[in-house]
Amino acid sequence: MKFDYQWVKDPECFEINREKAHSDHSYYASSQEMLMDESSFKHSLNGVWKFHYAKNYKETIRDFEQKDYDCKDWDNIKVPGHIQMQGYDKPMYVNQMYPWSGREGIKPGEIPEHFNPVGSYVKYFSVPEKMKDQKLYICFHGVETAFALWLNGEFVGYSEDSFTPSTFFLSPYLEEGENKLAVQVFKYSSGSWLEDQDFWRFSGIFRDVELYSIPSTHIKDLFVKTVMEEPFDEANIEIELKVKGKIEHCVIQSELLDPDGTEVLKHEFKITEKNPLLSIPVESPLLWSAEYPHLYTLILTVLHKGEVKEIIYQRVGFRKFEMKDGLMCTNGERIVFNGVNRHEFSAKSGRAITKEEILEDILIIKQNNMNAVRTSHYPNNSYFYKLCDEYGLYVIDETNLETHGTWTDFYDKDIILPDDKPEWEANLIDRANSMFQRDKNHPSVVIWSCGNESYGGKDIFMMSEFFRERDDTRLVHYEGIAWDRRYPNTSDMESQMYTPADEVEKFIQEHPEKPFILCEYAHAMGNSNGAMHKYTDLVKKYPQYQGGFIWDFADQAIYTLDRYNNEFYAYGGDFGERPSDYDFCGNGIVFADRQLTPKMQEVKYNYQSIDTTITDENITITNHYLFTNLDEFVTTIMILRNGVEIESEEMILNVMPHDSITIKNPFTPLDEQNEYCVQVVYTTMEDTLYSDSGHIVAQEEYIYPYQPVQTLSNKKIRIADDFANGVTRSTPKTVGITDKSVA
Incomplete structure (x- = not known):
């Protein structure tokens, strides 16, 4: 098979030869590897790659992917990282309009042709000794927005969806010694119509790239559920497995450790089918919540004919999130989301963020009484969910979907995406599935979100039905039902944005059948967040009101240098990009450098329990x-x-x-x-x-009420209005502290 550029323009083509999405569990060859968190099954390809930039596909170098085409003299680029943050193209900030608005007159499904930057990446590598003679795969954890892959001149596959992993099987194309991996990244694809989020527009390989191998018997996917009923004094861990490879004479030993690391129980299961279901009873489990994020450790040892093939390490949180008597409840209690929306963003590197930066955000959120995060508006780096599990945050995990510009720019029902258009439905379901499969084992994820500001219609409703069919342990969210109520069951809760507090109260009084949240409110731009208490007071007045998520966590500003080499934080338009929404990306309760804004005092106070x-x-x-x-x-x-x-x-x-x-x-x-x-x-x-x-x-x-002592003064002062004329007036009195021992 050869790569066909027409795929980039086709909304019904969003993957070629990509492996099925699966859970993000860790697996190791031995207990020692597990304790050190260093798996011999994985090998990072992060670092320096070779790179060529073209402003459109016509200007790319043809046949660069061929084995005998020498790219070693090309420029260097860092992976992970954005093209626009490394000297090519330029960052662009737009909100709801599409970045090509006013440049090229295209309709949904079409893509820009004149300016559509293409990055051609090359990595030369040899297969690590530890991975030889094993099945070898490659995983790109985030590429914006679409890419094609070759190995040694052979086409491997194609993928879209910027924010979920894309995995390909490499073994058929490998050679002894040096191998040439080639990747072509397209800034705009048909999928770009689904990624019109309010953020900086970048492209490139911006998350980790890794090779991984699998043993001859391998658990390629697992779904861990905790099944409990009140009073939660006993539970079952139900584990759905998908086994790849040899299953005859295959045994799985399970060990469960409590949050202190003490062994709770052991089980052994003989595997006789590819998709077994395991059940482990647990007495008196410690429950997981944002207040007490108790995590157990499940260790699964896979043996074939007595030989250890792999050891799986999976954290488990016992929690029950449900709709109970018309309210969202966790572990039997009505939950209130003291939430914030968070873009994945670094002032130094855009969305190519580090583990240290993710942890810094988590600490600030926890220290200031926030208990929930909405991943606006795409799945985050996997490490984020790991920290939410450990530190205790409730997460609304949001599918990579926003089509804002199609229903605010065009005002044409035929243009709105995705609506009921059948050619987009499979694409949306694929994005939902990729997020679900990766993140399903994180107890912090309590709600799946179908996306953001994409109006309504059947396609999004089918996404919600997909989530319900696959997962009965979480609820489904979509704010768009407030704009288009043809499919009200798309969302399990009423979700709105920026509704005034008195209108929220009126809506709840007239429509008490669903719980109500504000997935965005208290827009934190400039000198804002005053009167926030009018919303948090509703929590005590109406059980149906279950909180909200502030827009948003951090200013999206880029640390850069001016022409005099002075440092400053750049906002939209500062790079000369057009169109632009300028400083509208500065909506944070923390500044871009993560210093707290004065607004944070208001937030922390209103969110205190x-x-x-x-x-x-x-x-x-x-x-x-x-x-x-x-x-x-x-x-x-x-x-x-x-x-x-x-x-x-x-x-x-x-x-x-x-x-x-x-x-x-x-x-x-x-x-x-x-x-x-x-x-x-x-x-x-x-x-x-x-x-x-x-x-x-x-x-x-x-x-306490008090009456300060008034003292007289003959001091002359100048009044601002009369300053130009040199007029002075006597001050009749001043008020101050008279107790000098205190002062």
């Missing part, structure tokens, strides 16, 4: 955590005079979730001439995964 009401006489404390007793925190009550602490008391309060306690206010003001303030602060008693001990999780204050 402890309510405190203070009066002159009493302090009433209400615990809104789902599973956490307040005796895990140190409660400090202090009195301040003119902002300076003069006395404090510490205590440990035993307040169960959903309960309240009222205690006597231990302080009274000493006089009426100074400002006295009572503050109540709740801090962590011990170190946590995301903070040191003493981290503030909630606080409240109460200012």
